[in-house]
Amino acid sequence: MSKRVLTSGNEALAEGAIRAGCDCYFGYPITPQNELITYMAVHMPRLKRVFVQAESEVAAINMVYGAAAAGKRAMTSSSSPGISLKQEGISYLAGAELPALIVNVQRAGPGLGSIEPSQSDYWQATRGGGHGGYRVIVLAPYNAQEMHDQPALAFDLADKYRIPVMILSDGQIGQMMEPVVLREESPCPPPKPWALTGAKDRPHNIVRSYLPRAGLLEVHNKRLHAKYAQIEKNEVRAEASDLDDAKIMVVAYGTSARLAGGAIVQARKQGIAAGMLRPITLWPFPTAPIQSCLDRVKAVLVVELSAGQMVEDVRLAVTGKVPVHFFGRVGGGVPSIADVHEKIREVATSL
Amino acid sequence: MTETALYTRPQSLLDMDMFYCPGCGHGIVHKLIAELIDEFDLRGRTIAVAPVGCSVTAYDYLDVDFSESAHGRAPAVATGIKRARPDCFVFAYQGDGDLASIGMAEIIHAANRGENYTTIFINNTVYGMTGGQMAPTTLPGQKASTCPEGRDPVTTGYPIRICEMLNTLQAPAMIARTMVDSPANVRKTKQLLKKAFQCQLQGKGFSLVEILSPCPVYMRMEPKAAMEHVRKNVSAYFPVKVFRELATE
Ligand SMILES: Cc1ncc(C[n+]2csc(CCOP(=O)(O)OP(=O)(O)O)c2C)c(N)n1
Numbered sequence: 001m002s003k004r005v006l007t008s009g010n011e012a013l014a015e016g017a018i019r020a021g022c023d024c025y026f027g028y029p030i031t032p033q034n035e036l037i038t039y040m041a042v043h044m045p046r047l048k049r050v051f052v053q054a055e056s057e058v059a060a061i062n063m064v065y066g067a068a069a070a071g072k073r074a075m076t077s078s079s080s081p082g083i084s085l086k087q088e089g090i091s092y093l094a095g096a097e098l099p100a101l102i103v104n105v106q107r108a109g110p111g112l113g114s115i116e117p118s119q120s121d122y123w124q125a126t127r128g129g130g131h132g133g134y135r136v137i138v139l140a141p142y143n144a145q146e147m148h149d150q151p152a153l154a155f156d157l158a159d160k161y162r163i164p165v166m167i168l169s170d171g172q173i174g175q176m177m178e179p180v181v182l183r184e185e186s187p188c189p190p191p192k193p194w195a196l197t198g199a200k201d202r203p204h205n206i207v208r209s210y211l212p213r214a215g216l217l218e219v220h221n222k223r224l225h226a227k228y229a230q231i232e233k234n235e236v237r238a239e240a241s242d243l244d245d246a247k248i249m250v251v252a253y254g255t256s257a258r259l260a261g262g263a264i265v266q267a268r269k270q271g272i273a274a275g276m277l278r279p280i281t282l283w284p285f286p287t288a289p290i291q292s293c294l295d296r297v298k299a300v301l302v303v304e305l306s307a308g309q310m311v312e313d314v315r316l317a318v319t320g321k322v323p324v325h326f327f328g329r330v331g332g333g334v335p336s337i338a339d340v341h342e343k344i345r346e347v348a349t350s351l
Numbered sequence: 352m353t354e355t356a357l358y359t360r361p362q363s364l365l366d367m368d369m370f371y372c373p374g375c376g377h378g379i380v381h382k383l384i385a386e387l388i389d390e391f392d393l394r395g396r397t398i399a400v401a402p403v404g405c406s407v408t409a410y411d412y413l414d415v416d417f418s419e420s421a422h423g424r425a426p427a428v429a430t431g432i433k434r435a436r437p438d439c440f441v442f443a444y445q446g447d448g449d450l451a452s453i454g455m456a457e458i459i460h461a462a463n464r465g466e467n468y469t470t471i472f473i474n475n476t477v478y479g480m481t482g483g484q485m486a487p488t489t490l491p492g493q494k495a496s497t498c499p500e501g502r503d504p505v506t507t508g509y510p511i512r513i514c515e516m517l518n519t520l521q522a523p524a525m526i527a528r529t530m531v532d533s534p535a536n537v538r539k540t541k542q543l544l545k546k547a548f549q550c551q552l553q554g555k556g557f558s559l560v561e562i563l564s565p566c567p568v569y570m571r572m573e574p575k576a577a578m579e580h581v582r583k584n585v586s587a588y589f590p591v592k593v594f595r596e597l598a599t600e
């Protein structure tokens with residue numbers, strides 16, 4: 001029988017990554033993800049796997065790049081300011097088509113900001129925060145169980161598409177304690193004939209993103225974008241709840257989805273037909289699942305811990321067919337369930 | 352009459368025209384690396400890291416598994432590779448802009464952790480690839496495109512002596528400086544690279560060989576004069592020396 005434990009989201013994620021076959025972890029301390037690096041420091045060496053506390057996030061992501069180039073399952077974790085430093089490395093991972101897992105336990109910004117939870121890195125995560133016009137798959141867990149489960153999905157997708165995958169969490173989900181059913185699995189990464197292993201009895205392999213000869217880089221980019229189109233087609237994940245009869249569709253992920261879920265229960269008690277579409281992949285964005293509800297719902301409400309970032313993707317999906325409302329707080333502020341409930345009521349009276 | 356080849360191209364050196372300028376030091380050092388990979392029979396287990404600089408496409412010439420790295424990050428990339436594959440022979444090839452400027456943090460910490468890989472550090476006192484700008488190693492008074500009147504230490508500081516700096520650390524197994532200004536010193540350089548390879552193969556830890564090297568184009572000299580400049584002026588500031596060396600024969 002699977003074991004059930006009470007644990008923080010960050011530790012649940014770390015254990016999930018270990019069970020998903022993470023061979024190498026490289027990180028640098030930053031709150032609110034410190035439980036994660038600390039867990040790895042204890043458990044990776046015990047399993048004879050690689051743990052390095054890097055000198056910076058810049059170094060950590062480049063260590064991930066090296067280990068991924070060598071064909072191993074490699075990951076790093078950080079929080080917002082550290083993720084900014086990793087952007088150069090993520091662009092190189094994307095360019096060289098290396099699979100890797102990057103975890104962002106978001107805190108509030110801009111700048112040093114504060115260690116309070118936030119969802120203000122949505123743009124950075126989903127737009128390819130570094131240079132060059134690339135994509136990373138972005139997963140959004142909303143409880144400790146999903147923190148635990150998503151590393152396996154992330155590594156599988158990363159290997160399948162040779163792409164960096166980000167888990168975009170936040171300080172609240174990272175630090176709260178919840179029961180988690182531990183995964184029992186035997187990961188089997190696919191063969192990686194492109195990996196650097198020493199060119200024994202084969203031509204040498206080269207991991208590169210530099211393609212200076214005329215035309216080659218354009219061909220490479222077109223191939224990358226064809227791959228991104230495949231991912232958009234195959235890998236959209238979202239959870240619908242109470243949407244069958246809903247007049248108001250709330251769209252929220254992560255911590256916001258928890259708050260929205262509570263608010264929807266309250267609203268339903270008052271006879272307001274609200275439901276939720278919770279994106280699990282932020283890229284690829286669940287455009288089609290949103291669009292499939294537009295014949296029923298009369299209004300959409302987007303809830304985020306930001307001044308409104310994902311709401312842009314929702315508006316692109318809705319294309320003006322129904323009004324799109326927004327509710328959010330910034331700078332580490334977290335609304336209460338009552339606040340979100342109040343907003344749903346306001347939207348309901350506008351119908 | 353039978354013919355005996357007295358000298359052939361090392362097997363690990365691909366039969367390609369190098370795009371380096373005439374008189375450039377990169378090609379000389381590539382050949383030494385290829386010879387040593389052959390001599391130690393390492394091709395089947397070598398993973399190399401190329402820098403961002405004129406030698407970014409070193410993989411076009413050296414027939415071993417290769418990874419590019421972002422500018423200056425080669426020590427972190429090499430750390431990731433070596434930790435992931437400790438049985439592989441790993442070397443990083445870096446220029447002085449790459450290693451001593453943008454990548455200073457990475458090289459110091461890789462050295463300080465005693466990472467068991469080998470760094471081949473080409474110090475040509477300029478940024479070659481981007482068109483001859485000032486490097487952290489540019490000599491006082493030396494002209495470069497971003498110090499057109501010559502490097503002024505009052506506003507730009509003095510050239511950084513990497514070996515001396517790293518030699519303050521406890522972990523490194525080998526730190527040495529050499530130059531490729533003459534056939535005799537090319538042979539000496541090969542001996543030092545051999546020791547560095549041995550350090551890693553014997554699991555002794557971090558090894559770095561700094562090689563003073565000509566960049567005739569941006570030293571603004573004929574190839575022969577650039578060699579003499581390396582011998583007379585560059586090595587006067589950067590003394591050629593074995594700072595430490597722990598490999599056993
Ligand atoms: C982040 C970043 N900054 C700047 C550059 C531009 N750049 C390319 S090579 C280089 C310097 C190379 O000089 P050096 O390391 O001395 O090598 P050399 O070309 O002389 O062999 C610079 C600044 C870059 N590619 N990436």
Ligand code: SF4
Pocket residue numbers: 370371372374375376377405475479480565566567568569
């Ligand atoms: S610019 Fe200098 S370092 Fe670059 S290839 Fe030419 S001579 Fe060599």
